[in-house]
Amino acid sequence: MSQDYDVDVIQMSDFRLPGGTTSSIAEEVRAQSAAGLSTAVVHVAGAVTNYPLGWSAHIRRILDLPGVRLCTPHTRLRAKVLVIRHPTVLLSTRISLERLEADHIIIVANHAAIDAAGTQHYDMAATDAKARAAFGKAPIWSPIGPVVRGTMLEQTQEIPLRDTDWFNIFDFPEAFEQRTGFVEDRPVIGRHSRPQRGKWPDTSEDILAAYPNSPEYAVRILGGAQIAQRLIGHVPESWEVIPFGGEDPTKFLRRIDFWVYMHHPDLKEAFGRAAMESLAAGCVAIMPPYMEELFGDAALYAEPRDVQALVDEYRAEKEKFLAQSRRAQDFAHSFSPQMHVDRLAELGAVPTHGTDVDPAPRNDRSADTTHRAVGPTLLVTVGPQSEKTQLALAGGSNNDDLIWVSVGDDTQTVPDQNVSLFVSSARRLNMDDEAWNDYFVARLDNLLAGLRPDRVIYSGVLPPQALEDCLAGAPVEKVWMQQPIDNPEVGEKAIKSALNFHTVIDTDAPVNEFLQGENH
Structure with a gap:
């Protein structure tokens, strides 16, 4: 070999x-x-x-x-x-x-x-x-x-x-500096996690013991509180609840003193990424006792009923709080x-220039693009295309790896001479939307199975539901060349649809590189 x-x-x-x-x-x-x-x-x-x-x-x-x-x-x-x-x-x-x-x-x-x-x-x-x-x-x-x-x-x-x-x-970001004191004039308890049932205690009593509804404490929840609300019957007045993804965890963790993570008794956390983030931020973390095997003296451990006593103890002694905060940060930075x-x-994967890690850009859009697709590209166009897109499509026709599927959205549509496959719209076939979606999914499924493209480009306004359904979970790079959107209602839907694509480019962006194989 x-x-x-x-x-x-x-x-x-x-x-x-x-x-x-x-x-x-x-x-x-x-x-x-x-x-x-x-x-x-x-x-x-x-x-x-x-x-x-x-x-x-x-x-x-x-x-x-x-x-x-x-x-x-x-x-x-x-x-x-x-x-x-x-x-x-x-x-x-x-x-x-x-x-x-x-x-x-x-x-x-x-x-x-x-x-x-x-x-x-x-x-x-x-x-x-x-x-x-x-x-x-x-x-x-x-x-x-x-x-x-x-x-x-x-x-x-x-x-x-x-x-x-x-x-x-x-x-961890440099924003996590060592703490010098408390966030407010009362203890601030917080947590951040996904909004899943297993991430919360299974009784209202345990929830309120760990996250008290009392003016003596501020409680901040990042990740939503639907599970807790269902068990308690309401969202406690003293809680500040932020939905999942509603705030950068880095900023959120700087706004709390005590990171308290109590969860369902059936759950066993594998490692606790959120916990590690809280330690890096210098929070004094309080977790279930079994997690001591993971985090040692970097955190405190308690059952829900004992949380408030621990919070009060460390709030009363600033130096004790700060010493625990430093232990947490030292532990986190060792990973x-x-x-x-x-x-x-x-395992044999040795860097060519040594083994030291240099800081890498978190999101360098100007970095090299060797990740781009190396196999065929499937292009699906629906509806009118802007003049710039039409010019790019004409240039892309010289790319042998580009398979162009055009959906005719008008009864008078005449396929472009460079189109590889023309698919009639529902109107052209006199079909209802549901029947046409089934028809279109079947055509796309056959194309994906036969061509095995590395990239699928959709060019149009809103993607047809059939296209989104077909591409869900498909092992391809998904690109949306977004055509001009004038209707505000359509614009709101477009924001949701964009989440199903890896790259969204508008008509002012350089689309040629996606169509002419420059990144292949």
């Missing part, structure tokens, strides 16, 4: 996941880029979510980093290390992985195999067997922390685990990007 490599590292997962999974991938890709390692990011749709979501913003922000390529499972790739996050993604995906090769296959187990209620969240034996069949070698199972390791050993002791845990890494570069080097 040739020892030539296409990239150093392949990062593979379901990029629709909005939380810690994709955030952790993004941090690792930044570290790889900063160290001079080349990376292919590969999306595979699994059964981890059933919602027609676009890719996580965490992933979209790293695609322009130096040395990063966006590929699909259909791209033939050989790497030194393949990192797969979320065992369920590998086990449940129906996409063939036969074109991906790597010297080492890492399965990062980023959540508990079995929860406190005994519910199994993924089958290690079945996943291990699928990895061996797909890649021809045994994977290296890598829990992200001791809690996950314990649940994996509880499920089976027949599958070897990596000696050391694959801890998440964190490149640096260099840790990730070092473990990749142990």
Whole structure:
């Protein structure tokens, strides 16, 4: 077998996941880029979510980093290390992985195999067997922390685990300076998490014990409080509730003294990314006792009923509070990007210019664009196109890798001579919208299966629902060349539709590069 490599590292997962999974991938890709390692990011749709979501913003922000390529499972790739996050993604995906090769296959187990209620969240034996069949070698199972390791050993002791845990890494902003005092003249308790049932205690009594409805405390919640409201019957007057994504966590954490995280008794946190963020911010964190195995003396531990006493104790002694705050920050900063570069080097992925991590830009849109699609591009146009787009389409016709599908939205539509496939609109076929959507989905499904494009470009005003449904979870780069929108109501819908695309460009942007193969 040739020892030539296409990239150093392949990062593979379901990029629709909005939380810690994709955030952790993004941090690792930044570290790889900063160290001079080349990376292919590969999306595979699994059964981890059933919602027609676009890719996580965490992933979209790293695609322009130096040395990063966006590929699909259909791209033939050989790497030194393949990192797969979320065992369920590998086990449940129906996409063939036969074109991906790597010297080492890492399965990062980023959540508990079995929860406190005994519910199994993924089958290690079945996943291990699928990895061996797909890649021809045994994977290296890598829990992200001791809690996950314990649940994996509880499920089976027949599958070897990596000696050391694959801890998440964190490149914290400089905005997190050491604290010098309290935020307000009363204790400020806060928390930030996704709005899920498991992230909250299961009784109103425990919720109010940890997050009191009292003028003596300020309580700030980032991530919504629907679960708590359902259990309590109302949102307590003393709470400030901010929806999920409504405030930058960095700014939010600077507005609280005590980060209190009490959750459902059946939940076992794998690592606690939100917890690590709170420690880096210098909050005094209070967590369930089992998390001491993860965070040691960097945090405090209590049951919900004991939270207020701990808050009062540390509020009463400023120096004690500040000492705990410094311990928290020291702990968090030990999980640096260099840790990730070092473990990749142990697996043979050694940076060409050494192993030290240089600071990488968080979102450098001017960085190189080697991530762009390398296979066919499927272009779907619907309705009238601006003059600039028409000129770009004429130039793009010279690109042999461009497959142009035009949807005729008028009974008098005559297909452009460069169109590869003309699809009649509902009006032209005299169909109702539901029947035409089914027809269009069937046509697109056949095209995606036959062409295996790496990029799909939609050019039009609002994307047809059939197009969004068809592309949901598809392992392709999705680009929307947005035609002029005059109707304000349509504009509001366009904002929601844009979330389902990786790139949205307007008619004033240089669209030629997407159509003429300049990034291929």
